[in-house]
Amino acid sequence: MDDQNLIRVQSEVRDLCVASKRPPHACRVLPVTKTIPADRLRQLQKQSPVPTAAIEFGENKIQELKSKYQELSDLNPTWHFIGHLQSNKARDCVAMAAMLHSVDRLKLGRVLDQELQAAGKSLPILIQVNTSGEASKFGVAPDKAFQLVKDLSQFETLKIKGLMTLAILSNQSPKVRGCFQLLRQLAKEIEDAAIDKVEMTELSMGMTSDYKIAIEEGATIVRIGQGIFGPRALPDSYYWDEGS
Numbered sequence: 343m344d345d346q347n348l349i350r351v352q353s354e355v356r357d358l359c360v361a362s363k364r365p366p367h368a369c370r371v372l373p374v375t376k377t378i379p380a381d382r383l384r385q386l387q388k389q390s391p392v393p394t395a396a397i398e399f400g401e402n403k404i405q406e407l408k409s410k411y412q413e414l415s416d417l418n419p420t421w422h423f424i425g426h427l428q429s430n431k432a433r434d435c436v437a438m439a440a441m442l443h444s445v446d447r448l449k450l451g452r453v454l455d456q457e458l459q460a461a462g463k464s465l466p467i468l469i470q471v472n473t474s475g476e477a478s479k480f481g482v483a484p485d486k487a488f489q490l491v492k493d494l495s496q497f498e499t500l501k502i503k504g505l506m507t508l509a510i511l512s513n514q515s516p517k518v519r520g521c522f523q524l525l526r527q528l529a530k531e532i533e534d535a536a537i538d539k540v541e542m543t544e545l546s547m548g549m550t551s552d553y554k555i556a557i558e559e560g561a562t563i564v565r566i567g568q569g570i571f572g573p574r575a576l577p578d579s580y581y582w583d584e585g586s
């Protein structure tokens with residue numbers, strides 16, 4: 343059952359935090375719900391011991407977020423958007439998401455700021471960094487991250503809370519760990535620069551295949567789909583491709 347899986351993963355994450363000499367609640371689980379139908383999420387939310395509004399879900403396509411947002415509007419879960427965001431979908435994202443994990447370019451920041459101003463809102467965001475250097479991955483290049491954060495910090499509506507990454511897909515754990523270490527180091531450099539209004543409290547990194555390593559390296563949010571809901575039919579490239 344999904345709720346039992348979620349509870350199991352949450353408790354494992356607490357144990358991993360403690361094993362890494364971190365406080366037990368230093369990292370939280372963001373259930374990634376892409377491909378999972380709204381009915382199943384409704385069931386999960388009903389069975390959860392946490393108050394329903396405290397439940398967070400992560401989606402990576404605006405179209406899919408839109409339909410679940412509407413279907414579950416009575417339960418009003420907290421939605422995180424974790425996928426690649428095209429500028430022309432910024433308005434939808436602003437209307438639905440409580441946090442955006444994937445800001446990776448100034449132009450998107452500018453469009454988000456306009457939409458947020460129009461809506462009279464602000465939005466907590468994370469900057470997505472391409473720590474693996476793979477061309478298939480979105481995210482700002484590591485050596486451009488600092489400048490991007492500085493440039494984005496001019497927008498009053500964007501509340502910069504930290505960084506996000508997808509590690510290299512590899513079964514060689516040193517390579518995966520290197521991606522997470524790089525993200526943590528970048529966050530520290532940015533934090534040390536004390537840029538006005540910029541916080542570096544969140545590191546969104548780690549998914550089903552690599553969240554143990556991510557927690558050891560300081561993740562504060564792990565984004566877990568298959569580890570809670572079971573395997574997906576389609577390869578990850580399908581969900582990460584631009585424009586699809």
Ligand SMILES: *Cc1c(COP(=O)(O)O)cnc(C)c1O
Pocket residue numbers: 374376402424425508548549550551565566567568569581
């Ligand atoms: C799908 C997805 C995840 C979760 O992947 P799992 O293998 O299901 O844990 C994490 N982050 C992003 C951006 C995703 O699209």
